[in-house]
Amino acid sequence: MTKLLFMGTPDFSATVLKGLLADGRYDILAVVTQPDRAVGRKKEIKMTPVKEVALAHNLKIYQPEKLSGSEEMAELMALGADGIVTAAFGQFLLTKLLDSVGFAVNVHASLLPKYRGGAPIHYAIINGEKEAGVTIMEMVKEMDAGDMVSKASTPILDEDNVGTMFEKLAVVGRNLLLETLPGYIAGEIKPEPQDHSQATFSPNITPKQEQIDWTKSARDVFNQVRGMCPWPVAHTYLAGQRFKVYDTEVVEGEGAPGQILEKNKKTLVVATGNGAISLRVVQPAGKPKMEIIDFLNGVGRTLEVGDQFGE
Template sequence: MTKLIFMGTPDFSATVLKGLLDDANYDVLAVVTQPDRAVGRKKEIKMTPVKEVALEHNLPVYQPEKMSGSDEMAELMTLGADGIVTAAFGQFLPTKLLDSVDFAVNVHASLLPKYRGGAPIHYAIINGDKEAGVTIMEMVKKMDAGDMIAKASTPITDDDNVGTMFEKLAVIGRDLLLKTLPDYIAGNIKPEPQDESQATFSPNITPEEERIDWNKSARDVFNHIRGLYPWPVAHTLLDGKRFKIYEASLVEGQGKPGQIIEKGKKSLVVATGDGAISLKTVQPAGKPRMSIVDFLNGVGRKLEVGDLIGE
């Protein structure tokens, strides 16, 4: 039985961890995840999804703010693990730690060398990619730059968003890892170096990147909205205040970018630089998330065709 240390944080990682725990070939000695954080308006302290799974299985949990030089890392190195498996952990692993095990592999949610970094699924959707995927790669002390062990892909449809793609890719990543890890450990797979000339990057989304640019095409705005849903959520301005748009759809129409070109009891259509989108789910400043119907029956009643948002 191969003894592992698992490192990960979000639901994507939790799916991979569950797969390892259900496989009799592996003994997960410990789990490493990011520290508990305050979330939401009430700033409630919340455990990571990976920590929740680990505690359900009575596994030791380590949560260093920074792995390098930490007491947690020193203790992990004494456990006698054969290897490390990471999936969306969120920290670099020191060379000293990588050298302490026979192997260290990462489950990364992109088709490397495309989209190295922390937000590969967001960028794939925002950029209008037709497919996304998962790469199993060797860990090195450089962001997502290790040799590739295996890849698998899946289409991105107009019905997809970051949430749906995370769910799909988590299952794909779990299955791909469990399929290839035994052969990799046995030395039957020769990892393939990445082509550095083809590398692109997907850093975490900044607050400035969340804002919608209405001068772009309807397709680009549509991709932007679903590429930030369900987190961190795209926004624009309404009466000078942040107005979040969770969901929208592509529709026919032309007008000045950001202009309301159609308003009905159940619809609000906004023009872009080329085409238009119909808003579906929104959140005005100081209000909860709501359907466009509820918005139009409330604070949105004052809006008229010809009004501009985003200014």
């Protein structure tokens, strides 16, 4: 059996880990994941999805705040792993750790060299890409710049958002890794260098990027909203208060950007720089996430055609 260290954090990573655990060719010596974090309004401490899987399988778990310079580093290097598999781990790996094993590969949720970085799925949707994918690549010191072992793609549909694409690509990545890792380990698959001149980047989404720019086209606003759902969530302002938008639909209509064009008991249509969108799922300040019909029958009753979204 090939002895592995697995490093990952979110549900995407957990799906890949489950695949490796179900495959009799691999022995997971230890799992490295991010520390437990306080989440939500109640600040409840929550384990990472990868930690939950590791606990269910009685695996050794490491959770350094920062792997570089940690006490855990020496322990990991002493475990005698043949290789490392990472998937959305969220930290850089030191060269000495990479050099301590026979191979190290990453399951990256983009079709490299496009969208190197921490938010590839977000940017693919925001930019209106027609497909997304996964690349299995060798790990090097430079971020997501290693040679490519294999790739697989899947369409991005209008009904997709970040959440659904993460689920789809986790399965794509799991299957691709299990299909190609044996051949790679055996030396039957020769990794292909990336064309670095074609590289694009997908850094973590900033608060400024979350804010809806109503002067953009309806399609761009539609892509932004689904490219940030269910996290970090696009927002605008209504009467000076933050107003989150989770789901929209492109519709016909023209008017001043951010202006309400149509309002009835079930529909709220807002103008953009080109076209309009119908809001479908929203969250007013201080309220829970809700369908637009519930908003319009509640705190949104006082809105009128001509009212304005935005700062």
